Amino acid sequence: MTDVAAAATKRRAPRNQWWDVWDQFKTHKGALVGLAVFFSILALILIGPWFWTQDPGYVNLRSRNQGFSALHPFGTDQLGRDMLARIMAGGKVSISVGLTAMLLSITLGTTIGVLAGYFKRLENLLMRGTDLFLALPLLPLLLLMVTLFREPLSRTFGPETGIFILIVTAIGATSWMQSARIVRGSVLAVKEAEFVLAARSIGTPPRRMITRHILPNVMSPIMVSATLGIASAIITESALSFLGLGFPPDFPTWGRLLFDAVDAMQLYPARVILPGVMISLTVLSVNYIGDGLRDALDPRIRGR
Amino acid sequence: MKLRTALLGAAACFALAPAAYAERGTDGQVNIIYWQAVSTLNPYLSSGTKDVETASLVIEPLAGFNEKGEVIPRLAAEVPTVENGGVSADLTSITWKLKPGLLWSDGTPVTSADVVFSANYCMDPAGGCAQLARYEGIKTVEALDDLTVKVTYNEPRPNPYTAFVGSTSPIIQAAQFANCSGAAASSCTDQNFAPIGTGPFRVTGFRTNDVVQMEANPNYRDPTKPAFATLTVKGGGEAAAAARAVMETGEFDYAWNTQISPEVQGQMTAGGKGQFIYAFGTLVERIEMNLTDPSASLPEGQRATSAHPHPILSDLRVRKALSMAIDRDVLVEIGYGNAGRATCNLVPAPAAYASDNTDCLVQDVEGAKALLTEAGWVPGPDGVRVKDGMRLKLLYQTSVNAVRQDFQAIIKQWWNEIGVEVELKAIDAGVYFGGDAGSPDTFQKFYSDVEMYANNFDGTDPEPYLAQYTCEKAPSPATQWQGENINRFCDPAYDALIVELGRTGEMGKRAEIAKRLNEMLTKDTYTVVPLVDRGRLSAHALSLGGVVLNTWDSELWNVSDWYRIK
Numbered sequence: 001m002t003d004v005a006a007a008a009t010k011r012r013a014p015r016n017q018w019w020d021v022w023d024q025f026k027t028h029k030g031a032l033v034g035l036a037v038f039f040s041i042l043a044l045i046l047i048g049p050w051f052w053t054q055d056p057g058y059v060n061l062r063s064r065n066q067g068f069s070a071l072h073p074f075g076t077d078q079l080g081r082d083m084l085a086r087i088m089a090g091g092k093v094s095i096s097v098g099l100t101a102m103l104l105s106i107t108l109g110t111t112i113g114v115l116a117g118y119f120k121r122l123e124n125l126l127m128r129g130t131d132l133f134l135a136l137p138l139l140p141l142l143l144l145m146v147t148l149f150r151e152p153l154s155r156t157f158g159p160e161t162g163i164f165i166l167i168v169t170a171i172g173a174t175s176w177m178q179s180a181r182i183v184r185g186s187v188l189a190v191k192e193a194e195f196v197l198a199a200r201s202i203g204t205p206p207r208r209m210i211t212r213h214i215l216p217n218v219m220s221p222i223m224v225s226a227t228l229g230i231a232s233a234i235i236t237e238s239a240l241s242f243l244g245l246g247f248p249p250d251f252p253t254w255g256r257l258l259f260d261a262v263d264a265m266q267l268y269p270a271r272v273i274l275p276g277v278m279i280s281l282t283v284l285s286v287n288y289i290g291d292g293l294r295d296a297l298d299p300r301i302r303g304r
Numbered sequence: 305m306k307l308r309t310a311l312l313g314a315a316a317c318f319a320l321a322p323a324a325y326a327e328r329g330t331d332g333q334v335n336i337i338y339w340q341a342v343s344t345l346n347p348y349l350s351s352g353t354k355d356v357e358t359a360s361l362v363i364e365p366l367a368g369f370n371e372k373g374e375v376i377p378r379l380a381a382e383v384p385t386v387e388n389g390g391v392s393a394d395l396t397s398i399t400w401k402l403k404p405g406l407l408w409s410d411g412t413p414v415t416s417a418d419v420v421f422s423a424n425y426c427m428d429p430a431g432g433c434a435q436l437a438r439y440e441g442i443k444t445v446e447a448l449d450d451l452t453v454k455v456t457y458n459e460p461r462p463n464p465y466t467a468f469v470g471s472t473s474p475i476i477q478a479a480q481f482a483n484c485s486g487a488a489a490s491s492c493t494d495q496n497f498a499p500i501g502t503g504p505f506r507v508t509g510f511r512t513n514d515v516v517q518m519e520a521n522p523n524y525r526d527p528t529k530p531a532f533a534t535l536t537v538k539g540g541g542e543a544a545a546a547a548r549a550v551m552e553t554g555e556f557d558y559a560w561n562t563q564i565s566p567e568v569q570g571q572m573t574a575g576g577k578g579q580f581i582y583a584f585g586t587l588v589e590r591i592e593m594n595l596t597d598p599s600a601s602l603p604e605g606q607r608a609t610s611a612h613p614h615p616i617l618s619d620l621r622v623r624k625a626l627s628m629a630i631d632r633d634v635l636v637e638i639g640y641g642n643a644g645r646a647t648c649n650l651v652p653a654p655a656a657y658a659s660d661n662t663d664c665l666v667q668d669v670e671g672a673k674a675l676l677t678e679a680g681w682v683p684g685p686d687g688v689r690v691k692d693g694m695r696l697k698l699l700y701q702t703s704v705n706a707v708r709q710d711f712q713a714i715i716k717q718w719w720n721e722i723g724v725e726v727e728l729k730a731i732d733a734g735v736y737f738g739g740d741a742g743s744p745d746t747f748q749k750f751y752s753d754v755e756m757y758a759n760n761f762d763g764t765d766p767e768p769y770l771a772q773y774t775c776e777k778a779p780s781p782a783t784q785w786q787g788e789n790i791n792r793f794c795d796p797a798y799d800a801l802i803v804e805l806g807r808t809g810e811m812g813k814r815a816e817i818a819k820r821l822n823e824m825l826t827k828d829t830y831t832v833v834p835l836v837d838r839g840r841l842s843a844h845a846l847s848l849g850g851v852v853l854n855t856w857d858s859e860l861w862n863v864s865d866w867y868r869i870k
Contacts, residue, residue: 059717061634065567078565079638079713151744151751155600159727249709249730250716263544263564263706267571 024296031292034285041282045091048084056085056252065268074274078264087274090252094234095282097168097253101233104172106179106226113183114210114218118191127184134177139239145170146245163247167240171233179225186218193217220297227290231283238279254279329520329533331868334848336860337556339546340733341513341539343740346496347472348426349489351434351748351788352737357560358516358537360471360858362409363501366400366419367469369856371583373654373764375465379406379414379475379502384464395460395809400468402451407523408477409506416447421478423455423467430486432786434739437768437777438466438473441806462809463765471858475502490784504530504864513734514539524864531850531867542733543705544568550843551578557848560859562841563707566641569841578846582643582839585855586653586769587760589644591626591715591833593617596792598699598751605781608750610792616696617753621679623830626754628675629718631667636836638714639707647837651766651822656811659819661827664834672722681723689723697725701745701752703733708756711835741785748779750790758838764856767805767814770821773831774799793831798824 025031060080067075074083116126146166154162190196191214199213238255240246247253254275261271295301340354347356347363366380375383381401384390391398406414423445426433433439443456445467455467467473477500484492498507504524509517516537520530538556541549547562549555551572562580564572569580597612606612616622632646648664651657681689681696689696700716702708709730716726729752731745737757744751761769771777772788775796779787798821805817825832842859844851850865 057713057717059714061638061714064638079710081713147743147745151600245732248728250713250728260706260709263568267567 021296024301025292028288028292028295030288031295034288034292037281037285038289041091041278041285042095045088045095048088049092052084052088054082054085056081056089057250058082068270075268075270077260077271083271083274086252086257087254087278090254090257090275091278091282093164093247093251094237094254094279097164097171097237098230098234098282100168101171101175101237102226102229104168105176105229105233106222108172109176109179109225110183110215110222112176113180114187114214116180117184117187118206118210118214123184126180130177130180133174136174138174141174142170142236142240143245146240159248160251163251167237167246171236175229175232175236179222179229182221182225183218186221187214190214190217217299220294223293223297224290227286227293230286234279234282327528328524328530331531331533333534333536334532334558334866334868335556336535336537336558336560337541337546337549338537338539338560339541339543340561340737342510342516342537343513343734343738344496345499345507345510345516346476346489347474348431348433348435348476349496350739351786352739354539354560354737356471357858357860359474359499360503360860361505361518361535361537361863362503362507363474363476363499364503365468365470365474366402367465368858368861369470369764369854370861371852371854371856373856375469377403379403380468391464395462395464396458397454397456398461398464399448399452399454402453403525404451406502406525408500408502409521409523410477410500411523412477412479414475414502415450416453418475418478419453419468420445420447421481422473422475425476425481425485425489426473428486428489431489432784433489434786435472437771437788438470440466440768440771442467459803459807460809461806462811462814463767465765466768471861477501505535508534526864529864531865535863539734547572547580547843550845551575551580554578554845557845558851559843562843563640563705563838565639565707565710566643569641569643572843576846578843580643580841580843581851581853582841583853583855584645584653584837584839585760586651586766587758587838587840587855588647588650588652588834589639589711589756589758589836589838590650591754591756591835592750592790593623593626593831593833594750594753594755594791595794595831596750598753600751608792609780610775610778610794614753615694616698619679620829621675622681622696623833625672625675625679625722626719626724627664627830627833628668628672629722630664630715630833630835631718632665632835635711635714638710640836640838640841643839643841644836647834648826649822649837650825650832650834651761651769651818652834652837654764656815657766657818657822659822659826661823663827667718669718669721676722676724683723687720687723688725695725696723697727698753699727699729700754700756701729701731701736702756703736704730705733711756739786746785748785748787748790750779750792755790756835760855766818766822767802770805770818770825771802773821773825774802791831793825793829795824795829 063076063080064078066072072082076082112126116123149166153166157165196213199209237246241253241255241259257275258272265272338354342354342358344350344355345359345362347359364378367375367383368378370376377383379402381403384398384400408414423439426435427439441458443458445455448454480500481495484495497510504521505518506521508519518535520533543563546559547564550559552575554577594617595614596608596610597614598608602612636644636646646665648661649659676689681691684690700712702712712728716728719726735743735745736747739746747755747757773793775794777787777789778792779785801817801821808814808817826834840853840855847869849867849869852862854861
């Protein structure tokens, strides 16, 4: 008996598979750096305002167009508003738009992709629908949505929340198609695998089949398109703000900061570079995280 | 003998040489950028400056204004006056004589029938003409013979230079627009996009809200003009990009309305490719107060119409307080520098008509607060004033433009200080000024509480401009949202004074009435809150000659004299 007990303690303690994922993830240097950068950006925009209490909207006409100083580490803009505070406030909006729009688009995309891949009857309908959405010109569609729904939404939810919901929905509803296609492809491949056949032979119902067997195996493409989705959502929001169609003009987002600074780009390049760098850093770090996650989540790569 | 012939020949060559320089179409292509893209070339269907001015290249009025504000003949042989008998002694009629031999760009002759047609086209009650103010008070327009047109007014008209004068009331070809009167006006796409005209250029291609291609009009009355063979008016982008396209990249020769911050102007000028030109006219950046309720809870068709007065801004004290909270000198310094000056007047020029109203120039935040309290608006727990459970909250809209967004931010802060909550909205300029009755975001529809833009008047007489604020000119669903009385201001005393102005001939008295009208809109009622008297600021390439900035008519008024400096 003591032998058996000793053997049991010698065996590795059972551990969560996410630890394996993390072990694999750690081996990807770029992903680690990306994760660190992304968390520092999150810390800056979430915790930063607790320490840096200047109001991003406060116009101070006596300190216009200032350079870097102790009082204004990132300088001030043409109306004397503190750039550091504006970058923090802008990041909060841009990143929350990015994350929420990504969640929405990934949920839509995964659902449609899995359904289309798993149920043969639905495939034609769903995938032709996806093609239809792919063929829609996105920017005009977004403009139309903004024109039609901005007012009713901002009336119901207030100008900020209203436009937030509108933009997130607009971006989410127009960016799920790629992930739907990728997911469907992966589902089709996994569906033919032997373990799925085995599961089916013992009478697993489709709902279980999808949640227990299919989804975990297509996690890696989903994760990748999710991380890419954050990046493209941030960029789309920037584009909309840049066109004056996003948030109201007194509401800083990284895209709007860029837009405001473009006129004086040659005189005050820092005002363009700072939000530009923030957007690029976020997008890049998220992409690296996605790359690392893909490797880490793929059971065939993991552990090698 | 041979030598003599040769010498004569040489002399003839020299004599002809200067004429050869001034030949039609020798200077190639000229590129103009109107960053608010052109939507139509029919000024009677659009009040947008971009549309009116671009159309002025193609269609012309009988007379226009020069850079000093004087009336100059265009299609007319001369400017009718009382002295030359063109204006009747009782000031009720004016007789225009066309230049003989004028041709439309399609080669047919211009006759008085075209002139009569143009007036009837605009005065058609079903058409919703955007320039109706210029045809105010006309009884009849009749053709006396092929070249003579007599305009008779209901009442003596001391300033008869309204109809057919200036780029907003051009002559259109009767043959082309015959089937486009009344309700059919806006559906005549071919006609509205390529009117046949008498101007120096004719349309060869038109892409709405994008680009207009033109070439020299072969039938233009001066055979040596225009110097340019082709012309392109490109639209789109925004003011800074337009200025940059002239001042830095040199892609364009002329950029209209390059409203950019003073610092950037200085920096662009240093580039040495172009120059900015200023001139002060009557352009006033102002905040318009909506006197009707724009609330979206009202059904479409009643929203922002005189059926529902504005719940907050109907109170004069609130409007006055909003004006008092503004420091106009700061706005000038930030937005315009040398090309602007603070003003309290809707009519800042000509000097004879400018009221000495300077009350608003001093910012008075405490006074504004006291006034709001007096009006019953008391500060709530979060600093925003409330009255009978309603928050003092305003939606403040304008077009997308860096200077306007700066103004919005600053004014919002001043208004927040006096306890007014402000929501900002910026709309793409092409939509905002586009006049599309189907869009909720046009400045005419005014689905907000206050809005900011700039406007001016043609010519030197403010009468038609002031006449825009009479009751019946309010935009409403019944007029397809056309109309110039943006605020829906309606005061019978004002309307009566407009009628009186129309009857008064003596200049001194006219000026007095015009000042009174201006004050009724500004310091008496704060319906219009003027901010900055803006000089006209445009940019042209150093290689473009002949440009004279005219604040009294279309900026492109003398495009036939433009040439390439070689």
